[in-house]
Amino acid sequence: MSRLFELPASVSFDSLADLRAQGEAFVDSEGDRAVFDLSGLYECNSAAVALLMAWFRYANAHDKTIVYTRPATDLVNLVRVTGLDEILPLADGHE
Numbered sequence: 001m002s003r004l005f006e007l008p009a010s011v012s013f014d015s016l017a018d019l020r021a022q023g024e025a026f027v028d029s030e031g032d033r034a035v036f037d038l039s040g041l042y043e044c045n046s047a048a049v050a051l052l053m054a055w056f057r058y059a060n061a062h063d064k065t066i067v068y069t070r071p072a073t074d075l076v077n078l079v080r081v082t083g084l085d086e087i088l089p090l091a092d093g094h095e
Contacts, residue, residue: 004069005036010043011051023055027064034059038090039070044078052079052088067091 005026011019027034036055041048052068059066071079071090079085 003030003035005034007036007038007041007048009040011041011045011048013047016047016051019051020054023051024058027055027059027062027066030064032063033065033067035067035069037070038068038072038075041072041075044072044075046078048075049078049082049084053084056088065089 005023008015008019023036026036036052056066067089069091076085076090079088079090
C-alpha cells in the first residue's frame with residue numbers, strides 16, 4: 001500500500017504555495033503513483049480545488065499518476081460545479 005499525503009482541515013490562498021510545494025515533493029517521492037487523502041479537508045473552497053489541479057498538472061508533467069481519496073461531499077460537489085469532475089481523479093474510499 002502506498003503512503004498517503006493527508007491534507008489539513010482547510011486550504012487558503014495564503015497556505016497554497018507551501019502546500020503545493022509539499023505535495024509536489026510527495027509526488028516526486030512516490031514513484032509512479034501518489035495518493036492524497038482528502039478526508040481531513042473540511043473547508044472546501046476554490047483554493048482547495050486550485051491546489052488539487054496544481055498537483056494533478058504537476059503529476060501529469062512528470063508522467064505520474066495521482067489519486068485523491070475520501071473527498072468530502074462538499075468538495076465533490078464543488079469540483080462538479082466547476083466542471084472538473086471529468087479531470088480530477090477523485091476516488092471514493094481508501095486506496
